[in-house]
Amino acid sequence: MIEIHNLTKNFGMKPVLRGVNLTVERGEFVALMGPNGAGKTTLLRIVASLTRPTLGRVRVNSFDLPAHADSVRRVLGVVSHHTLLYGDLTAEENLRFYGQLYSVENLSKRIDDVLNQVGLSKRRHDLVRSFSRGMAQRLSIGRAVLHSPDVMLFDEPHTGLDQEASAMLDKLLKSVAAQGRSVLMISHDLPRSLQLADRVTILSHGKIAYDSPTKNLSLADFAKTYNELAQ
Amino acid sequence: MSSSTPKPLQILNIVSILMFIISLGLVFFYAPREAVMGEAQRIFYYHVPSAWLSFVAFGVTLIAGIAYLRTSDHRWDRLGIASVEVGIVFAVMALLSGMLWARPIWNTWWTWDPRLTTYTILLLIYFAYLMLRQGIEDPDKRARFGSVYGIVGFISVPITYFSIYLWRTIHPAVFGRNESETKMSMEPQMLQTFIFCNIFFMVVFVTLLWHRFRLESNTARVEELRMKASNA
Amino acid sequence: MKSYLQAILAIAHKDLAAEIRSRELVSAMLVFSLLVVLIFNFALDLDKSARENVAAGVLWVTFTFAGTLGLNRTFAAEKDRGSLDGLLLAPVDRTAIYFGKLISTLVFMLLVEAVVLPVFTVLYGISLFNILLFGVILLGTFGYGGVGTLLACMAAQTRTRDVMLPILLFPVTVPVMLGAVRASTGILANAEWGEILTWINILVVYDVIFVAVAVMVFDYLIEE
Numbered sequence: 001m002i003e004i005h006n007l008t009k010n011f012g013m014k015p016v017l018r019g020v021n022l023t024v025e026r027g028e029f030v031a032l033m034g035p036n037g038a039g040k041t042t043l044l045r046i047v048a049s050l051t052r053p054t055l056g057r058v059r060v061n062s063f064d065l066p067a068h069a070d071s072v073r074r075v076l077g078v079v080s081h082h083t084l085l086y087g088d089l090t091a092e093e094n095l096r097f098y099g100q101l102y103s104v105e106n107l108s109k110r111i112d113d114v115l116n117q118v119g120l121s122k123r124r125h126d127l128v129r130s131f132s133r134g135m136a137q138r139l140s141i142g143r144a145v146l147h148s149p150d151v152m153l154f155d156e157p158h159t160g161l162d163q164e165a166s167a168m169l170d171k172l173l174k175s176v177a178a179q180g181r182s183v184l185m186i187s188h189d190l191p192r193s194l195q196l197a198d199r200v201t202i203l204s205h206g207k208i209a210y211d212s213p214t215k216n217l218s219l220a221d222f223a224k225t226y227n228e229l230a231q
Numbered sequence: 232m233s234s235s236t237p238k239p240l241q242i243l244n245i246v247s248i249l250m251f252i253i254s255l256g257l258v259f260f261y262a263p264r265e266a267v268m269g270e271a272q273r274i275f276y277y278h279v280p281s282a283w284l285s286f287v288a289f290g291v292t293l294i295a296g297i298a299y300l301r302t303s304d305h306r307w308d309r310l311g312i313a314s315v316e317v318g319i320v321f322a323v324m325a326l327l328s329g330m331l332w333a334r335p336i337w338n339t340w341w342t343w344d345p346r347l348t349t350y351t352i353l354l355l356i357y358f359a360y361l362m363l364r365q366g367i368e369d370p371d372k373r374a375r376f377g378s379v380y381g382i383v384g385f386i387s388v389p390i391t392y393f394s395i396y397l398w399r400t401i402h403p404a405v406f407g408r409n410e411s412e413t414k415m416s417m418e419p420q421m422l423q424t425f426i427f428c429n430i431f432f433m434v435v436f437v438t439l440l441w442h443r444f445r446l447e448s449n450t451a452r453v454e455e456l457r458m459k460a461s462n463a
Numbered sequence: 464m465k466s467y468l469q470a471i472l473a474i475a476h477k478d479l480a481a482e483i484r485s486r487e488l489v490s491a492m493l494v495f496s497l498l499v500v501l502i503f504n505f506a507l508d509l510d511k512s513a514r515e516n517v518a519a520g521v522l523w524v525t526f527t528f529a530g531t532l533g534l535n536r537t538f539a540a541e542k543d544r545g546s547l548d549g550l551l552l553a554p555v556d557r558t559a560i561y562f563g564k565l566i567s568t569l570v571f572m573l574l575v576e577a578v579v580l581p582v583f584t585v586l587y588g589i590s591l592f593n594i595l596l597f598g599v600i601l602l603g604t605f606g607y608g609g610v611g612t613l614l615a616c617m618a619a620q621t622r623t624r625d626v627m628l629p630i631l632l633f634p635v636t637v638p639v640m641l642g643a644v645r646a647s648t649g650i651l652a653n654a655e656w657g658e659i660l661t662w663i664n665i666l667v668v669y670d671v672i673f674v675a676v677a678v679m680v681f682d683y684l685i686e687e
Contacts, residue, residue, distance in 0.1 A: 045687070084545060085546070086546065087544075088482075097476075101470050
């Protein structure tokens with residue numbers, strides 16, 4: 001699970017996050033939305049241990065950040081709009097590389113499983129450079145779950161995908177999330193977030209301005225609130 | 232933070248100016264004419280202190296860099312950048328005064344003397360330091376990178392000096408090193424003038440550093456207020 | 464410890480495997496090196512004895528220029544693709560990234576040097592096949608690559624990055640340059656062992672100090 005308590009982040013003098021409180025329970029899928037510049041990416045990078053918080057407390061699976069960054073990194077999987085893959089390596093080589101960084105046990109077996117899961121077994125020896133955006137993004141999900149993380153972060157994973165690829169990705173994201181993982185996803189897509197997530201939150205001016213379960217929340221109501229807060 | 236100049240700094244301003252005037256008197260009228268080098272030797276009263284104080288300045292940057300990396304306190308970084316700029320001023324003074332002296336004494340503006348060469352490389356390192364900082368927007372990153380380069384740069388200087396020294400001693404120098412510089416006879420008035428000038432430069436160094444540090448702090452403060460205003 | 468070494472090798476291996484596929488970087492470094500060697504010959508208008516005097520200097524200028532080309536890409540390529548985050552997300556000590564990158568850079572530089580040496584031998588009519596010289600080349604390349612990898616990481620994150628690297632790197636690598644050139648010249652001229660050894664010592668001291676410093680400060684260059 002992810003626990004964020006009173007999180008503040010300044011870039012130089014500029015405040016980006018001003019006291020964010022947010023918890024993602026075990027097995028919960030939370031979407032984080034908000035206008036550009038609201039601090040979504042900063043928040044995600046802090047949880048991902050890539051950026052240090054200025055103030056406040058961030059815990060992932062009860063490991064504190066940044067003090068226990070290494071333990072957090074072990075249980076964290078990140079899917080970003082950058083695929084974090086190398087075009088000059090094959091699908092399998094990419095996974096092998098990341099598997100070695102994470103010291104994954106029985107790596108070859110695990111790579112087989114993951115490639116199966118994301119439907120790329122047949123393309124395992126092809127260079128990632130030759131992949132379509134959708135295929136690369138699927139492999140990138142495989143890369144993110146390779147070390148069986150408990151907590152997953154999705155940073156606008158649908159960027160640059162066409163409808164078909166997006167639909168496929170949704171299915172994959174759902175199946176990845178369904179395995180008891182906590183998921184925090186950044187997105188701009190209101191209907192998609194409502195459909196995928198258990199809870200939707202809106203970050204505005206560096207604070208969580210809205211937080212609601214998606215159950216019984218209509219798209220029209222949510223869109224109205226979103227537009228008001230995004231002003 | 233008060234915006235008016237603190238009392239000790241005001242005093243330092245006045246002391247610096249007074250000492251400058253006194254130093255001119257000492258250098259040009261009190262200290263006797265040196266027998267071998269003549270009038271040109273008087274440069275040495277300003278040349279030597281500015282040279283060693285530039286090293287002190289870059290050393291301060293090294294220490295401020297280490298302190299910043301350990302504490303992330305931006306005041307250390309401000310001290311670091313302030314000290315680099317003051318150091319560059321002193322280093323350029325030392326280099327130019329050295330060339331002015333070398334022209335009549337060694338009969339050339341420039342030799343590949345180890346000190347001269349190392350010194351020029353040193354200056355280039357700190358010009359690079361300034362350019363590096365200019366190329367980074369994020370203030371935290373700028374401070375961290377500046378600190379790291381301040382450390383790497385300063386550590387390289389002794390090895391650079393030593394390697395160039397070896398190069399010159401193993402190879403015949405184009406211009407023989409003039410020994411008169413080292414065996415210059417110091418008369419008491421000369422020594423007094425020399426000591427005074429060193430103290431004078433130390434005072435000027437502290438004064439400039441303080442001013443530059445305050446400027447840096449005030450700039451940061453203005454930035455902070457502007458942020459507050461735009462967020463209000 | 465085992466996972467630390469595994470991470471270093473994984474990063475180096477990944478860079479090398481990608482380079483074997485694309486051959487973009489090493490071929491660019493190679494063509495550039497050969498151009499530098501040729502241009503020096505025209506620019507200095509060298510006769511036989513002059514060539515012997517400047518050979519080591521030309522060789523090292525070639526190596527360092529080509530090295531800068533390679534260094535410029537090590538971190539910039541990761542940064543552009545966003546894959547630097549992929550490395551930083553992994554539970555490995557940050558210095559493993561430094562050493563992995565250092566190894567791949569060294570392999571690229573040594574490969575280029577291995578091709579330049581015979582070409583240089585033919586064009587300049589000076590035999591460079593000497594075990595001692597190889598040792599000096601190894602030490603010099605290691606020192607240059609060691610500091611270069613550190614500063615390349617820094618330069619890749621500035622606005623003017625490609626321009627920034629040589630400006631940051633050249634003034635602090637003067638001892639490597641001088642030590643390597645003097646040692647190489649001494650070896651080629653069959654100078655006294657003592658004289659050569661002095662320069663080799665400088666290279667060793669420089670290498671040890673700067674790789675140690677790099678390990679200590681590398682964290683600060685990639686964390687935010």
